[in-house]
Amino acid sequence: xxxxxxxxxxxxxxxxxxxxxxxxxxxxxxxxxxxxxxxxxxxxxxxxxxxxxxxxxxxxxxxxxxxxxxxxxxxxxxxxxxxxxxxxxxxxxxxxxxxxxxxxxxxxxxxxxxxxxxxxxxxxxxxxxxxxxxxxxxxxxxxxxxxxxxxxxxxxxxxxxxxxxxxxxxxxxxxxxxxxxxxxxxxxxxxxxxxxxxxxxxxxxxxxxxxxxxxxxxxxxxxxxxxxxxxxxxxxxxxxxxxxxxxxxxxxxxxxxxxxxxxxxxxxxxxxxxxxxxxxxxxxxxxxxxxxxxxxxxxxxxxxxxxxxxxxxxxxxxxxxxxxxxxxxxxxxxxxxxxxxxxxxxxxxxxxxxxxxxxxxxxxxxxxxxxxxxxxxxxxxxxxxxxxxxxxxxxxxxxxxxxxxxxxxxxxxxxxxxxxxxxxxxxxxxxxxxxxxxxxxxxxxxxxxxxxxxxxxxxxxxxxxxxxxxxxxxxxxxxxxxxxxxxxxxxxxxxxxxxxxxxxxxxxxxxxxxxxxxxxxxxx
Numbered sequence: 001x002x003x004x005x006x007x008x009x010x011x012x013x014x015x016x017x018x019x020x021x022x023x024x025x026x027x028x029x030x031x032x033x034x035x036x037x038x039x040x041x042x043x044x045x046x047x048x049x050x051x052x053x054x055x056x057x058x059x060x061x062x063x064x065x066x067x068x069x070x071x072x073x074x075x076x077x078x079x080x081x082x083x084x085x086x087x088x089x090x091x092x093x094x095x096x097x098x099x100x101x102x103x104x105x106x107x108x109x110x111x112x113x114x115x116x117x118x119x120x121x122x123x124x125x126x127x128x129x130x131x132x133x134x135x136x137x138x139x140x141x142x143x144x145x146x147x148x149x150x151x152x153x154x155x156x157x158x159x160x161x162x163x164x165x166x167x168x169x170x171x172x173x174x175x176x177x178x179x180x181x182x183x184x185x186x187x188x189x190x191x192x193x194x195x196x197x198x199x200x201x202x203x204x205x206x207x208x209x210x211x212x213x214x215x216x217x218x219x220x221x222x223x224x225x226x227x228x229x230x231x232x233x234x235x236x237x238x239x240x241x242x243x244x245x246x247x248x249x250x251x252x253x254x255x256x257x258x259x260x261x262x263x264x265x266x267x268x269x270x271x272x273x274x275x276x277x278x279x280x281x282x283x284x285x286x287x288x289x290x291x292x293x294x295x296x297x298x299x300x301x302x303x304x305x306x307x308x309x310x311x312x313x314x315x316x317x318x319x320x321x322x323x324x325x326x327x328x329x330x331x332x333x334x335x336x337x338x339x340x341x342x343x344x345x346x347x348x349x350x351x352x353x354x355x356x357x358x359x360x361x362x363x364x365x366x367x368x369x370x371x372x373x374x375x376x377x378x379x380x381x382x383x384x385x386x387x388x389x390x391x392x393x394x395x396x397x398x399x400x401x402x403x404x405x406x407x408x409x410x411x412x413x414x415x416x417x418x419x420x421x422x423x424x425x426x427x428x429x430x431x432x433x434x435x436x437x438x439x440x441x442x443x444x445x446x447x448x449x450x451x452x453x454x455x456x457x458x459x460x461x462x463x464x465x466x467x468x469x470x471x472x473x474x475x476x477x478x479x480x481x482x483x484x485x486x487x488x489x490x491x492x493x494x495x496x497x498x499x500x501x502x503x504x505x506x507x508x509x510x511x512x513x514x515x516x517x518x519x520x521x522x523x524x
Contacts, residue, residue: 030068034060048111051098055091059083093505099498100273106492108245108264115265116229116240119220119247124233125208127215132207134185134192135177143167144175145197145205145213151175152199162191168198185210242267273499282468286480287500289464294476297383298447302440304387309394310432313402316395328399335392343456346385373462375473382474386453390443397439401432441515445508449478469493477504 037060044053066072066079075082110118135142137156144153152169185192193207208214220229220238229238229247236249238261245267246260278284315321316328334342349355350371361367371381409427418426454460460472460479470483477500485497 027068030064034064048114051091051095055087059086096498096505097502099495100502101268101270102266102495103245103264103269103272104266104494104498105264105496106488106494107262108266110263110265112240112265115247115263116222116227118263119229119261120218120222122219123206123216124219125214126217126232127203127205129208129212129214130205131211132213133175134180135175136180136184137177141180142175142177143192143195143197143213144172145169145199147199154197159188159191162194164194164196166196166198169200171200182210240265243269269495273496274503276496277499277503280468282466283496286464286467286469286471286475287477289473290471290475290477290480293379293474294448297379297386297450297476298444300383301386301390301447302443304383305390305394305443306398306436306440308387308391309396310398312391312395313398317399317402331395332392334388335396339389340452340456342389343385343453346381346388347457350381372458375462378458378462378474382453382457385457386447386450389453390447394443397436398432401435402428405431437518438515441511441518445511445515448476448508448511449504450476451478451482454479455482469496477507 037056041053041056041060044050044056062082063079066075130145130147132146133144135144135153140156141159142153142156144151146152151172151174153172153175154167154169157165157167189207189210195207197205197213199205203215205213206216208216217232219231219233221232222228223230223237227240230236231238231249236258238247239250239254239256240246241248241256241260244260245264246262248256248260249258251257276283277287312331316324316331318324321327349357352358352368352370352372355371357371358368361369369377371377405428410423413423413427454474454476458472458474460470460475460483462473464471464473469480470487471480472483475483481497481500481504484500485494486492
């Protein structure tokens with residue numbers, strides 16, 4: 001009896017040891033992840049990266065909760081998907097929407113504190129400049145400064161080991177050593193620029209040119225309020241203008257006057273970027289024009305690809321047609337070739353001077369269309385190319401849908417004496433339209449954001465004239481957003497681009513909801 005009990009105790013102990021060890025390892029790993037990510041979160045927050053710090057905190061807390069609790073055991077298998085959705089979809093979306101309410105641009109990228117620091121580091125020459133000579137001596141280098149008829153020199157120092165050091169200048173008759181050439185000064189410019197020289201008169205001078213030292217003092221001095229800056233050169237007082245995101249001089253009454261001072265900083269501007277879209281004529285007019293063209297391009301592309309795809313699908317499934325398999329392969333090839341290759345080939349074919357398309361048209365009809373400089377022809381060319389790229393996909397869809405239609409329906413229709421048109425309108429189209437509609441909406445949404453086609457074929461050209469932001473007649477909304485963000489003439493305006501991207505998201509999101517609605521109705 002005792003032997004049996006002893007065996008049970010040993011078995012229980014042996015079983016519990018691995019379990020305790022596994023629990024210890026699990027919590028050790030979770031604790032390590034929490035500590036490392038917590039440190040990273042604090043580091044991001046200290047550097048002003050509030051959004052990324054919050055993202056890291058959310059993902060870490062979610063991971064610790066899911067992997068540390070027995071109640072959420074099943075969720076650990078979908079955590080990578082949840083984390084990916086937060087990291088690559090929700091966070092970029094929220095970040096973009098957040099930028100839409102700021103003045104974030106190429107001129108306004110810093111925080112107020114960082115912009116203030118940059119301005120405080122600026123200097124100006126407040127006194128006379130003095131020529132200097134760099135001498136190479138036996139034990140290092142010496143700097144000699146000429147102040148009128150007086151020669152002042154430093155003690156010997158190691159030029160390669162300099163790091164923001166101060167040296168006293170003392171009067172000397174001459175300096176023993178070899179004069180360094182300008183090439184040596186250029187190569188050691190950073191080291192020489194970190195030196196402060198103290199003259200016997202009490203004046204401090206710093207390097208102000210490749211051959212000169214001068215009295216250099218800070219251009220701006222921070223005032224007691226912690227925000228205002230005093231311009232030591234002009235005597236102006238600058239304050240941060242929170243409406244435009246720049247430091248700007250103020251008058252005696254505290255009113256902003258004069259020009260702003262770069263660099264700018266990021267500030268919240270509310271719905272100003274959205275208001276610019278419909279209030280600024282230089283943005284509103286091209287935006288409306290581009291939006292209409294985007295809708296037309298997407299709708300016409302879907303219509304043409306569906307019509308051509310359906311016709312070709314019907315032909316290649318015609319039993320009387322010999323070699324149907326070969327035709328199917330040939331017609332699917334445009335879909336198999338990478339799109340960017342086909343686009344670049346078409347760009348060469350439509351070349352106005354040397355393209356094969358214009359050569360044929362000129363030989364047959366004496367025409368030489370300006371495909372890339374005429375807005376209407378450029379849009380026509382884009383639709384032609386996009387139809388070529390899209391019809392194989394629609395043909396494959398239609399082939400599958402045609403196969404799903406029972407042959408009995410066509411046999412019954414033939415007995416009734418119906419012709420091809422009746423079969424198509426009464427049988428084929430009604431049975432195909434429901435399953436095809438969600439795919440057509442998805443295709444419309446894809447073409448709505450078909451950035452690659454426009455960028456590779458026309459780059460949005462020909463360009464519109466008289467717009468506040470760069471815009472082209474063949475730009476889609478997504479291309480227009482890209483050009484505002486990265487090609488803006490007045491500076492890359494990421495805030496305005498984010499506002500337009502938000503509007504595009506709402507439009508495409510509405511299409512997605514419509515797609516789900518139609519799919520649900522089709523299933524019912």
